[in-house]
Amino acid sequence: MDSQEFRKHGKEMIDFVADYWDTIRERQPLPDVQPGYIWNLMPNEAPKEKETWEAIFGDLNKVVVDANTHWHHPHFFAYYPTANSYPAILGDILSAGLAPIGFTWKSSPSCTELELVITDWFAKMIGLPSMFLNQDPGPGAGIIQCTASDSTLVALLAARARAVKLHSQGQSWMGKLWKSDIVNKSWQLIQKHSSISNGSQAAHDSAKMINPDSSLFPRLVAYCSDQAHSSVDKAALLAGVKMRKLQTSRGSNYSLKGETLAAAIKEDRAQGLIPFYVVATVGTTPTCAVDDVASLGKICQPEGIWLHVDAAYAGSAAVCPEYRYLTAGTELVDSFNFNAHKWLLVNFDCSPMWFRDATEAEAYFSVDPLYLKHEHQNTAADYRHLQIGLGRRFRSLKAWFVIRSMGISGLQTHIRSMCVLAQRFADLVAADSRFEIPAPVHLGLVCFRLKGENAASEKLLKLINEDRRIHLVPAKAHDIYFLRLAICSTKTTSDDILFAWKVICELTERVHEDII
Structure with a gap:
């Protein structure tokens, strides 16, 4: 295919995609195919x-x-949204056309520099403290990872290396870790003026010396809510450490509290374990619950325990002032992540992550062979030091296109409209005596179930997904089985909510007939 053929067929593909979006209502959200x-x-x-x-x-x-499962169908209500928009698609086209592999600044200066700006834009949009900004003179930094799963694993690996280093130095885990001479001296050579900003060779040399002793790994223990995403379990599995799930309660809206964490830490230390990492979830997958980040941070920070916030879904909503509570307590965390590809109209993958101290994380991820060295590495950002892989896509392009095309006000309008639709559905459920809402309605998610035993709701979900007119997925919280309706598509309207409710009610009659 030459450039002339590419022009011709490229335009055909653009038309194909536009036609798909224009006619998506004519399809069913779930395809009728078998493996x-x-x-x-x-x-x-x-x-x-x-x-x-x-x-x-x-x-x-x-x-x-x-x-294909049509995630952007107006009757797709499963999981959480995966964002998309025409500006985002155009950004991906340009990224594919330029095709850089932006592992170092020199490998693609614009890929690196635009990401520095875009992650600062995102941080300011959701109200993160200035310490996370690339522009800030401190050691914080932002990067765009592939997914929230990657961010959780990267933070865990950095936390694991920190734990091994401090333990090998004989640091008391009950002391005031951040004020200790040992820690201060440990990081004197690893300041923000490393390759993540305007650097020093000392940072690179120090990074080379860090090689965590795996013999300590069996004693390390990490924590998360019993509502945390499965990717948190996977991160612990891959890192070879224990993950302890801390129980939440329906009475606290399934939110993990500081006192629960403190009790677990005390108990585990008595068993000779080393608490080192906590994942706080802001917007859990089952119920969109929000862990108490501020109270968790007050436990973690004095102990030197790495606190990571997984705000994959809910974090986007903080662009609206009324939802800014979602970033409360982030001044106490070590890392924070959310998925712009869930709500902010940027298509997959685009998962911004921020570090309180990027040089600390960089020290554990830095591998510096001769063929990757360049003359600007002491004065420019090399993002390869803050991720697992070497290669990286030009993800910031599509975010740049979307933010400029929509503006913050346009993104706020989009998020608010999806929350209104969720409340509309919740009102319909609440008015029907056959149903109950087992968790508070939060943002664009409504959890609902048929009253009585789990079997009735399980039957209802089976009928819904066999019917294929709408698509839902279930969840469980403390053995309570329920259905989740998440507002996912930009094309979903109030009429679509009424349609979904009509389908649910129609199939509920069949559930009751089968039970009788």
Whole structure:
């Protein structure tokens, strides 16, 4: 394909995508296919000779689109939203067209520099403390990771290395860690003036010396709420450390509190374990609960325990002043993350993450072979030191396009409209005596269930997803099974909420008939 063919077929693809969005209502949110469907549509081997673009293009619907789960369908209410918009798509086109691999500043100066600005924009939009800004003279920094799962793992690995280093130095974990001479001396050579900003060679040299002793790993213990995302469990599994899930209660809206954490730390220390990492969730997947970040931070910071905030879904809502409570207590945390690709109209993947002290994390992730060195590495940001992989996409482009195209006020309007739709659905549920709402309605999520045993709600969900007119997923909190309706699509309207409720009520009658 030459440039002229690319121009022609590229325009066709743009039309194809626009037509898909314009006609998405004509589809069902869930495709009617079974695993292995594709083997009846494609040959078993790759073609020996090239095929025409027309032949390839002709297969798009039957092979890809017709068998796709349509996350942006107005009747898709499962999981949480995955954002998208035309400006975001255009950003991805430019990113793919430029195709840089922005692991160092020199490998793509604009990829690095634009990300520095965009993460500062995001931080200011949601009300994070200035210590997280790239512009701030302190050691904080922002980066765009792939997902919240990556952010949780990166923070855990940095926390694990911190724990091993401090323990090897004989530091008391019950002391005032942040004020200790040992810690202050440990980080004298690792200041913000390293490769994350305007650096020194000493930071790189210090980073090379850090090699955590894995013999201590079996004694390390991390904490999270019993409502935390499965990616937190996975991070602990990959890092080879214990993860203790702390119990929440329905009475506290499933929020993890500082006193619960303090009791667990005391208990584990008595068993010879080393508490080192806490994940606070702001907007849990089952119920959109918000952990008490401020009270957790007051426990963690004096102890040197790394506190990471996973605000994957709910963090975006903090762009609205009325939801700014979602970032309360972040002055006490070590790292913070949310997914712009959930609510802020930036398509997957775009997951901003911030560090209180990026140089501390960088010290554990820095690997500096000769072929990656460059003449600006002591005065420029090299994001490879704050992530697991080396290569990285030009993710900030699509965020830049979206923020400029929508403005903060446009993004606020979008989020508020989705919250209004959720409340509209909640009002319908609350008015029906057959149903109950097991957790407070929060942001764009409504949890609901049929009164009585879990089996009735399980049956209802099965009927809904077999019916395929709408799509929902379930959750459980303390053995209470319920259905979740999340407002996901930018195309969902009040009429779509009424349609969803009509389908639910119709299928509820069948549930009751089966039970009787």
